[in-house]
Every structure is written in C-alpha cells, then in structure tokens.
Amino acid sequence: MSEAALTDGTGEGRAAAPAAESPRLPPIAEIAVAALALIVVGGVYLASEMESRISLALPIALLAAAAALMLADLAMLARIQRFAWRRFRVVASWLLLAYVVIVGMLEYVFLFDGVHGGVLAVLTGMLVVFGLDVPLIISFTVARFADPDR
Amino acid sequence: MAQVMEQAVGPGPGPGQAIARTVPPKSIVPLQGLPVVIAVIGGMIAAIATNTQWALDFYHVVGGGLWTAIDLFVGLLLGPILGSLSIPARLEFSARFMPKMALLMPTLVTMTLGAGWQLARKLGNLAPGSVNHGWLVASYIVVGVMTVIALGVLEPANLAVLFELRKPRPNGEVIGRLMRRFIYTAGITGAMQIATLVIMTRVATQ
Numbered sequence: 001m002s003e004a005a006l007t008d009g010t011g012e013g014r015a016a017a018p019a020a021e022s023p024r025l026p027p028i029a030e031i032a033v034a035a036l037a038l039i040v041v042g043g044v045y046l047a048s049e050m051e052s053r054i055s056l057a058l059p060i061a062l063l064a065a066a067a068a069l070m071l072a073d074l075a076m077l078a079r080i081q082r083f084a085w086r087r088f089r090v091v092a093s094w095l096l097l098a099y100v101v102i103v104g105m106l107e108y109v110f111l112f113d114g115v116h117g118g119v120l121a122v123l124t125g126m127l128v129v130f131g132l133d134v135p136l137i138i139s140f141t142v143a144r145f146a147d148p149d150r
Numbered sequence: 151m152a153q154v155m156e157q158a159v160g161p162g163p164g165p166g167q168a169i170a171r172t173v174p175p176k177s178i179v180p181l182q183g184l185p186v187v188i189a190v191i192g193g194m195i196a197a198i199a200t201n202t203q204w205a206l207d208f209y210h211v212v213g214g215g216l217w218t219a220i221d222l223f224v225g226l227l228l229g230p231i232l233g234s235l236s237i238p239a240r241l242e243f244s245a246r247f248m249p250k251m252a253l254l255m256p257t258l259v260t261m262t263l264g265a266g267w268q269l270a271r272k273l274g275n276l277a278p279g280s281v282n283h284g285w286l287v288a289s290y291i292v293v294g295v296m297t298v299i300a301l302g303v304l305e306p307a308n309l310a311v312l313f314e315l316r317k318p319r320p321n322g323e324v325i326g327r328l329m330r331r332f333i334y335t336a337g338i339t340g341a342m343q344i345a346t347l348v349i350m351t352r353v354a355t356q
Contacts, residue, residue: 033302040294048287091309109198111263113271125166134301141306142313145324 025083027075027145032137035069039126039133040064046123046131059122066129073136084146095135103131178312183253189239194261195273206269213261214350220255225336233333237322244329245315248308255300263293275353282353289349290344299335307331 042062046054110123168352199206275282305329314320314328 029306033298036302038297040297044287044290044294047290049278051276053355103182109267118231134305137302137310138306142310145310145314145328146323 010119019068028073028077029137029143029144030141031069031073031076032133032140035073036131036133036137038066038069039130040045042122042126044064046119052083056117056118056122059126063122063129064123066133067125070129070133077136077140084143084148087146088139088143092135092139095138096131099131102125170330178247178249178282178309180315185248187253187257190257191260194264197265201272202270203272205271206265206272209261209265210269213258214346217255217258217262217345220258221339221343223335224251225332225340229332229336237326241315241320241322241325244311244325248312252305252308253314259300281356283352284355285349289346289353292345292349296339296342299339303331303335 039062042059045062046059049055106127107124110120112115193205194209197209199342229230232243235243270276270286274280277283280286310327311325312326
C-alpha cells in the first residue's frame, strides 16, 4: 500500500498512515442525509401547523420518500463486500441505543402534549426513520475510514 | 482527561525523527462528563414537567446563548486559527477538544430546543394566530438547517476524526478531508446563528 504524504504546506510533516477508506462505496451517507432533510422538512411543516388543522398529505409524502431512501440505503449497504463491518456494528449499536432513548423521549413528549390520531402516526414514523437514519450516517462514515480487516 | 502523550516514530521527515502525538482516551466520549449531562437533562425534564416559567426561560436562554456563542466562536475565531496551525498541533488540539464537544453541543441543543418548545407552548406562541408565530416558523427552519448540518455532516466527521486519531498512525489526509467539512459549513452555521439571534430578540420583544 502506498504512503500518503502528510504535510502542512510548509514542508513540515510526516508520512501518514495508508489511506483507509474502502474503495468505491455507494453514496450511502449522502442518501441518508437526503432522507434526514426530508424528515426535517416534514417536522418543520408539522410544527408550524401545530395547534391548527393540519393536512397530512405533504408530511406523509415526505415520510414515504425518506423511508424509501432509507430502505434503498440499507439494501446498498448489505451488498458491500469489503467494509469495516465490526467497527460499523459497534458504533451503530451504541448510537441506536442512544437514539432509542432520544426517540422515546420525543414520543413521550408528543403523547404528553396530547398529540393523537394521524398526526401522531406520521410523527412516530418520522421518529423511526430519524432514529435509524442518523446512526446509519454516523456509523457508515466512521466505518468507511476504518481498516476493513479489523 | 486521561490522555497520554506518546512518541510516534514514523517514516516521515527524517529517519527516526519523533513526532509527539496525543492519543485520545479509550472511550470516544468523555465518560466523566456524563453525570453532568444527566443532571442538566434531568433538570430540563423537571422544568418541562412542572411548567415553571423561570426554569424554562433559564434552560432556553442559557442553552441557546451558549450554543450560539460557541458555534460562532468556534466557526469564526477558533476555526481559522486552527487552520493556520501545523498538522501535529491541529491533531493534538482536536484530540482534546472534539470529545468534549461531542458531549457539550448535543446537551446545549437539547436544553435549548426542549425548553424552548415548552416555553412557546406555555406562552401561546405556537398558535397560528400568535403575533410571534411567523418568527417561530422561521426559527424552526433555521434549526432544521442546523440539524441537517450537525447530524448529517459534522457529527459523523467529528466521530470519524476521533476514531482516526486513536489509530497508531492516524492518516492526516483522511483527517484533513473530514475537517474540511467544518470549514465548508462554518459560513452556513454562522449565518443561521445570526438569524437565530435576530429571530429570538424579535420574539422576546414583540
């Protein structure tokens, strides 16, 4: 493996460790960020219409699109051969634990505030996608730079 | 922090030339900070559950003030200074600074948003007829943009850098590439934080 030179532009520096990023990975993080953006837009819309009569057409469409992107992401992830799976699983499992707590707290707040019916269902769906999406972005980004053999 | 200075001898500028390098602790997140985080979040939950206006104001104003100030300070002052340092100095600073930020910023964001939402509810600002409703919707958009940047772009880079720094021989190219995300997004984050200051001072004075 080649050594990538590490310099600071002044000629100082040292040889760096070999580049560790797995080659030609699908754009999983980018797609997951797009899904996150859709969820955020849906959340902003619902929050802005809170305490008034809400049309759920837009939030449902955004949720469906985000869920589709998420599923596509998971399918692409499952097909990667050479990848730091061990690192991915360790980071993802801790983050999922953290996000179960965060999503649980948010769901409790919605129930506490009397959200119900279709709005609650859409918000719950958004929280599920959010709680899977963020750990996926972070653990994939960490694992793509880790040594696939470890 | 239980950080250890070790001498890493690499095939760099000269044979056998030692480079001082900071090794982050075994845990990516500084575990000794967790009790403080739990206490702060517990206080926020109590403030929301009791609907106490002073406590909600305290959490929202203190959390929001620190969040905005730290974001602007790091993005506009510390970032450019860091960019001008040598790579070993940047690595050493990042190894000490980033784990603390990984705990501090999510706590401040949770404080600000959790208490802020409840405060808006209590004061009737969520109602579409409220004079502040438009400003609040603007603040949701600002927070939404910052959420996507923070969770989708910066936090993954932050953790990836910390994992890279734990390697016996961190790859400067990878760290440099990841750290560029902070530079690219500093302008957007700065603009969003200034918008937050405008929105919140408007809401408070309407």
